[in-house]
Amino acid sequence: MAKILVPLYVFFLGASLAKEAISYFNEASYWFALLGGLLGVLLIVSLVGFFTNKKSLLWLTIISVSLFSLYLIGANIYIFFTDFTAVLFPLFISIILLPIHFYIIQYTHRILY
Numbered sequence: 001m002a003k004i005l006v007p008l009y010v011f012f013l014g015a016s017l018a019k020e021a022i023s024y025f026n027e028a029s030y031w032f033a034l035l036g037g038l039l040g041v042l043l044i045v046s047l048v049g050f051f052t053n054k055k056s057l058l059w060l061t062i063i064s065v066s067l068f069s070l071y072l073i074g075a076n077i078y079i080f081f082t083d084f085t086a087v088l089f090p091l092f093i094s095i096i097l098l099p100i101h102f103y104i105i106q107y108t109h110r111i112l113y
Contacts (some may be wrong), residue, residue, distance in 0.1 A: 006107050007050040009100065010061060013068070014043030039064055053111070061108050069101045 017040030025033040042064045049057025072094045079090055 002107055006104055007047055009104065010043055010050075010065070011047055013065075014040045014047075016040070017043065017068075039068060050111075055112060058108050058112050062105050065101050065104050065108075069098055072097060072101075 017036045019040075021033045021037030021040060024036075042060060046057045046061040046064060048054065049061060076090055076094050
């Protein structure tokens with residue numbers, strides 16, 4: 001079951017990051033859109049590692065999901081100190097996504113070793 005769900009989740013995470021990077025590409029958020037698009041493309045490319053068992057692409061998955069998890073934690077800290085009224089929704093999303101990301105990192109690490 002996890003053999004199918006983990007690559008599927010990584011694909012949807014990468015596709016949503018790439019799509020949102022394209023839709024938010026304006027002058028104010030140029031760098032964020034560029035980084036989000038790059039991370040989305042890296043996640044989609046790292047899917048090849050799940051099907052061909054290439055170690056470098058599996059490490060790319062671990063690094064990309066870890067970076068996105070750090071981004072989620074940093075975004076929550078930023079929102080907590082700037083706009084306290086909008087904290088509940090991102091915090092709720094992070095509470096759901098971070099354990100999923102930790103499971104993906106653990107699952108990919110088990111494939112590597």
